[in-house]
Amino acid sequence: MGRAETNTIAAPPPGSSLRTVPLRPLIDIAQPRLALTIEVEGGRPSGRTIVHDGDVCRIGTHASNDLALDDPSVSRFHCRIIPDPHGWRVEDLGSLNGTVVSNLRVLNAVLPVEAVIGIGQSVIRIRSTSTTDKELVSVTPQFGGLTGTGRTMQKLFAVLEKVAASDINCFINGESGTGKELVATEIVQRGVRADKPFVVVDCGAISPTLVESELFGHVRGAFTGADRDRVGAFEAADGGTVFLDEVGELPLAVQPKLLRALEQREIRRVGETKTRKVNVRVISATNRDLEREVNNGSFREDLYFRLAVITVRVPRLRERLEDLPYLIRAFITQLGAEHSEHLFGPDVIEELSRHEWPGNVRELRNFVERSVVLQNSRMSVIPPPPPSVASGARAPDVDVTVPYKVAKENLVDGFERAYVRAVLAACKGNLTAAARMAGIDRMYLHRLVQKHATRDQVSSPVSEPSSAQQRKPVE
Numbered sequence: 001m002g003r004a005e006t007n008t009i010a011a012p013p014p015g016s017s018l019r020t021v022p023l024r025p026l027i028d029i030a031q032p033r034l035a036l037t038i039e040v041e042g043g044r045p046s047g048r049t050i051v052h053d054g055d056v057c058r059i060g061t062h063a064s065n066d067l068a069l070d071d072p073s074v075s076r077f078h079c080r081i082i083p084d085p086h087g088w089r090v091e092d093l094g095s096l097n098g099t100v101v102s103n104l105r106v107l108n109a110v111l112p113v114e115a116v117i118g119i120g121q122s123v124i125r126i127r128s129t130s131t132t133d134k135e136l137v138s139v140t141p142q143f144g145g146l147t148g149t150g151r152t153m154q155k156l157f158a159v160l161e162k163v164a165a166s167d168i169n170c171f172i173n174g175e176s177g178t179g180k181e182l183v184a185t186e187i188v189q190r191g192v193r194a195d196k197p198f199v200v201v202d203c204g205a206i207s208p209t210l211v212e213s214e215l216f217g218h219v220r221g222a223f224t225g226a227d228r229d230r231v232g233a234f235e236a237a238d239g240g241t242v243f244l245d246e247v248g249e250l251p252l253a254v255q256p257k258l259l260r261a262l263e264q265r266e267i268r269r270v271g272e273t274k275t276r277k278v279n280v281r282v283i284s285a286t287n288r289d290l291e292r293e294v295n296n297g298s299f300r301e302d303l304y305f306r307l308a309v310i311t312v313r314v315p316r317l318r319e320r321l322e323d324l325p326y327l328i329r330a331f332i333t334q335l336g337a338e339h340s341e342h343l344f345g346p347d348v349i350e351e352l353s354r355h356e357w358p359g360n361v362r363e364l365r366n367f368v369e370r371s372v373v374l375q376n377s378r379m380s381v382i383p384p385p386p387p388s389v390a391s392g393a394r395a396p397d398v399d400v401t402v403p404y405k406v407a408k409e410n411l412v413d414g415f416e417r418a419y420v421r422a423v424l425a426a427c428k429g430n431l432t433a434a435a436r437m438a439g440i441d442r443m444y445l446h447r448l449v450q451k452h453a454t455r456d457q458v459s460s461p462v463s464e465p466s467s468a469q470q471r472k473p474v475e
């Protein structure tokens, strides 16, 4: 099992299976390293060099970047360089003047070991290496409810330990199903506010007109249907923590009010003039690219910095395939299905490591559950992912003879109907499983189903286990 004990490679080593993975694996602590030499900065010759160890390297004019450039033609958050199974990848963040590699403007490109990139009037030479002090250290694959053995997850656990010990606002970024909510829960449970209220608000599952009331409450008569006073999430969590899930969905109109709550530590219920003091820690998460949204003006920069005093990035499952056997073992234990370990032999792990996992750990968990139930772990039993998880979705056709608002409503309507139908079909009509797969609140999915009357059209029987939902918008 020697090869199973290092995980600088992405895929689980050949021959690994649940029976053969060590309980305390070893990781190679050598870090990927970038040397960035700024040859030209804002049109002027420079020559300064910075060395960046580890994860994502962010470049732009804002001081919070790993490489902050003095160049007015560079965007605040211009691009980032990300470690990737093929080396390093440069990703443009919707910058105004673009990112150029080998005379080509690129949105997303894998870099050679040595590359020159042009952004604005700056030129940066990038060389990738890795730190030389290789050493193998033993790691615990578990951090509370989070399983992860690879270098990225072990680094994440170390960061979470520090974030939990502090009381600052924290922003969690990662694709859907990577474990952001679990990360938030670990931070809270290990922090000083562990025994205080923890209120979850799923900003993506609330109608935009109701978000303000969900966050800050309202008084009777504030709007049609407000027939009694209502406490919002911030008041309900006083002394504790508010978790703003899908914070990227927060309407622009509500953003200044959230900023005020964070800066002044006071809120105002909708329909009321007096303010109320609150003492709340805010943890927020999104699978959207907030730096890109700041660049294009759909998310306020000042709010972003208030929320993201520290940013925690949760890696995609694809970036940490060495964790597959450990995750599967954890899910099997949670299911009490140890008798099904035989379903995940080396050939199955090998097959799973070739899958893209667009739904990340949630998709893997669903797969393990289904495999245990069906006693079949072949990939062919995985239904195709619902439409939203495809990242490179094609831009829709637009009809400019229809007013913008109507065209948008029609489009959203069609998307909702298609999504609900696909996710229910994928989960054989099980509403709770479908809500979990879609990453939305079950009640919200239920409302969508009613709105589009889609459930009747799903051929499989609908089952609704009575298990309580873990995540609800505040009541």
Ligand SMILES: Nc1ncnc2c1ncn2[C@@H]1O[C@H](COP(=O)(O)OP(=O)(O)OP(=O)(O)O)[C@@H](O)[C@H]1O
Binding pocket: 145, 146, 147, 148, 174, 175, 176, 177, 178, 179, 180, 181, 182, 183, 245, 286, 287, 327, 330, 361, 362, 365, 438, 439
């Ligand atoms: N590292 C992990 N170890 C064990 N289980 C995990 C891990 N990451 C995610 N999961 C499981 O995967 C599922 C999805 O996790 P979670 O809801 O935290 O993801 P998320 O990133 O918040 O998703 P979304 O953005 O769609 O809300 C949950 O069942 C969770 O328990």
